[in-house]
Amino acid sequence: MKALFTYFQQGDFGSLFYCFWLFLGSFLFFYPLEKRKHWRLKTAIAGLSFMLLGILFPASRWAGELPIIVIWYIIAFLTDATLCIWICQISLEEAVFCAINAVFTEHIGSCVQILLAVELFGGQLSWLNSFSSLANIPVYLIVWLTYGRKLIRGKEHLRVNRWFIGVISVIGLTVTIGLSIMFKSNIDPDLAFVLADPHSITLLKTGQMYAIFFCTAMLLVQYMHQRELISQDRLAATHELWTVREKQYEMSRETIDLINRKCHDMKHQVAALMESGTDSPEKEAYRKEIDHLIEIYDLQVNTHNEALNTLLMEKGLYCSMHGIHWNCAVDDSDLNFMDKMDLYVMLGNALDNAIEAVEQIADEKQRIIQLQISRKDSFVCIRLENSYAGDLVWQGNLPQTTKADKLSHGIGLKSIRSIAKKYGGYASTEAENQAFILLILIPIQGQKTTE
Numbered sequence: 001m002k003a004l005f006t007y008f009q010q011g012d013f014g015s016l017f018y019c020f021w022l023f024l025g026s027f028l029f030f031y032p033l034e035k036r037k038h039w040r041l042k043t044a045i046a047g048l049s050f051m052l053l054g055i056l057f058p059a060s061r062w063a064g065e066l067p068i069i070v071i072w073y074i075i076a077f078l079t080d081a082t083l084c085i086w087i088c089q090i091s092l093e094e095a096v097f098c099a100i101n102a103v104f105t106e107h108i109g110s111c112v113q114i115l116l117a118v119e120l121f122g123g124q125l126s127w128l129n130s131f132s133s134l135a136n137i138p139v140y141l142i143v144w145l146t147y148g149r150k151l152i153r154g155k156e157h158l159r160v161n162r163w164f165i166g167v168i169s170v171i172g173l174t175v176t177i178g179l180s181i182m183f184k185s186n187i188d189p190d191l192a193f194v195l196a197d198p199h200s201i202t203l204l205k206t207g208q209m210y211a212i213f214f215c216t217a218m219l220l221v222q223y224m225h226q227r228e229l230i231s232q233d234r235l236a237a238t239h240e241l242w243t244v245r246e247k248q249y250e251m252s253r254e255t256i257d258l259i260n261r262k263c264h265d266m267k268h269q270v271a272a273l274m275e276s277g278t279d280s281p282e283k284e285a286y287r288k289e290i291d292h293l294i295e296i297y298d299l300q301v302n303t304h305n306e307a308l309n310t311l312l313m314e315k316g317l318y319c320s321m322h323g324i325h326w327n328c329a330v331d332d333s334d335l336n337f338m339d340k341m342d343l344y345v346m347l348g349n350a351l352d353n354a355i356e357a358v359e360q361i362a363d364e365k366q367r368i369i370q371l372q373i374s375r376k377d378s379f380v381c382i383r384l385e386n387s388y389a390g391d392l393v394w395q396g397n398l399p400q401t402t403k404a405d406k407l408s409h410g411i412g413l414k415s416i417r418s419i420a421k422k423y424g425g426y427a428s429t430e431a432e433n434q435a436f437i438l439l440i441l442i443p444i445q446g447q448k449t450t451e
Helices: 002-010 014-030 039-056 066-087 092-121 125-129 131-151 162-184 198-275 281-297 306-321 340-358 411-422
Strands: 325-330 368-376 379-387 426-432 435-443
Touching: 014 039, 014 066, 014 092, 014 131, 039 066, 066 092, 066 162, 092 131, 092 162, 092 198, 131 198, 162 198, 306 325, 306 340, 306 368, 340 368, 340 379, 340 411, 340 435, 411 426, 411 435
Parallel strands: 325 368
Antiparallel strands: 368 379, 379 435, 426 435
């Protein structure tokens, strides 16, 4: 208590404010991440405890002792990262990411405060130890709007490269701690520039502008690196999906060819069986059962495209076996100008999304998928409509996913649009009357365009 009384009596709130704004900075970056139980209570406890450490062990206690001041800043950084792990279900690399970005954000805010003090109060840096730290609010708001809230979506994990974040942290701490000691410390005259002449003030302002530029650049570099890692992950997921589709196509084609041959032979065998012997109710019931089983497999749609035949047979078979009303109408539209894997992946993704949506409907009578492929002037028009349950929530121009894997969100639709664009066409989506509609228009015999 005596230490607290002495602290407030002296009115040195620099370390308290530093700990508060540092923790708030990390909050901007860990807020969208997956939290642990009772994370709100933990956040409040962590913030108050961190500020208490700033009160009990202020940096001013070791004024003039550079090594200890450096260690104090490093301990504050490590403590902040540890608190991030205590609050969130994140890795050490993610916690370091949040903490070092908090350091950069706090440093930008502090530099803005110093510049305001120099301009408005003629270099009276004692102004910084009052409620002037509220000047940080616009800085933090800008960082949140332009960086923090755009960093990740939902409950994704950050993509952090261990070596990259390690190098960034070492460089960032070295520069920010050095600049803090050189330009901001007003605790001991031996550690700060004395603002006695215009030259010193100019030097101080130049240093703060450099610090703002450096910290902003570090935030931008990490944001771009984060976007690049996410893009690489999505590209890898798309490539894996493409590979799986290719294998699936070959397996489905072989399986369906075998089924068609067996069905053809079975029809003749059943016909011969029915013509022999006497009729009976049991025999007629057996015949109807066999006919029904054959009809399930005899769903082949004959088009001029082998990949399309295989896909429609495969999905029609699945729908018939899972209580989904499957309506398919295909005219003489020639899709042979498309690569067979492009066509298989594009329509396969679309039909898989439709099947996944209708399977969420409890009433089988409402499970409806309608596919129409037709020619309109010089375009092939593909219209896929499916029913869905509940309310559809949109994220941008994509429906919100219900999958646990948020990374894969939208990859199917993005792949569809990418393939349509490759052939000079486009894909659009809309929802009305509990029906989701996907419309794809592709110019017939169109030249492939470069994305």
